[in-house]
Amino acid sequence: MKTIIDPRIFNIAPGFRAMSLLISSSELTNTSVSKQILDQACNSFLNGGGFPWAEDHLSAWGEVYRKFGAKPQRTPCSAEALRKRLMRDGSLPAIDPVVDIYNAISIKYSIPVGGENIDAYVGHPHLKVADGSEIFDTIKDGAPFQELVDKGEIIWCDDHGVTCRKWNWRQGVRTRIDSKTKNMWFILESLPHMPLDALEAATNEFITNLKLIMPELKTKVELLKQDLQ
Incomplete structure (x- = not known):
């Protein structure tokens, strides 16, 4: 699998880089630990834990969204949306x-x-301007339901169609993962x-x-950035 990034992305988000992570999963064990990990992260955030650069990082994502015509108040990046949900509800459900x-x-x-089910992909993941x-x-x-994306919107897609709208705002149905997925692809996106x-x-x-729930998993990690395109 090769992750393809449209060169125009780097004009919209200078310095964008991401970690691509391919996982061949193994049998699940000790699955209750995942909820413990999630609760710990949520409690730490609600109690003031966090990195000194975190607010600037999410603000920068908001500015990137505005550059391609999105309104981050209505369609925030996935990390911001998750944080808002946590602040509203006080926890995140398993x-x-x-x-x-x-x-x-x-x-x-x-x-x-x-997170994506790579076996459901047609061709390679592609980050592009729609x-x-x-x-x-x-x-x-x-x-x-099928909908057309907006012209100029940043999307993840494959040869069949869009897998995630407005960069990382909303994931499609076709390539979603769950614990039964055998071959997974994760993308951690940073500015x-x-x-x-x-x-x-x-x-x-990550x-x-x-590995706490899939001890025998196999991984392949790649840093994606402009000078590798």
């Missing part, structure tokens, strides 16, 4: 052991984290306000936590 673990990393490190003809599979009023060593620490902690 969804799935794998999802809980990457939500915990997103909360702790103030970083958008996406031309407005791309189709996004979602759910509307409880039923499957320069987040130090590179923090991105590396988030990735390492892998360590996944």
Whole structure:
């Protein structure tokens, strides 16, 4: 698998870099630990824990969203949306052991984290500027629904269609993961306000936590940045 990034992305978000993480999963064990990890991250945040660069990092994501025509108050990056939900409700519900673990990393490190079922992909993941003809599979009023994305919107997609709208705001249905997914792809996305060593620490902690529930997993990690495109 090769992750493809449209060069125009770096004009919209100078210094953007991301950690790509391929996981071949193993049998799940000790799944209750994922909720403990999520609760710990949430409690730490609510009690004032966090990194000194975190607020600037999320603010920078808001500015990037404005550059491609999104309104971060209505469609925030996934890390900001998760944080707002936590502040509103006082906790985050357990969804799935794998999802809980990457939500915990997103909360702790103030970083958008996406998880995808790579076996559901057609071709390679591609971060691009939409031309407005791309189709996004979602759910509307409880039923499957297809919608066109906005021209100029930043999207993740494959050869079949859009997998995530407005960069990392809303994930599609087709490539979602759960604990039964065998081959997973995660993307941890950062801007320069987040130090590179923090991105590396988030990735390492994510892998360590996944190994608590999937001891035999195999990983492949790649740093994506402009000079590698």
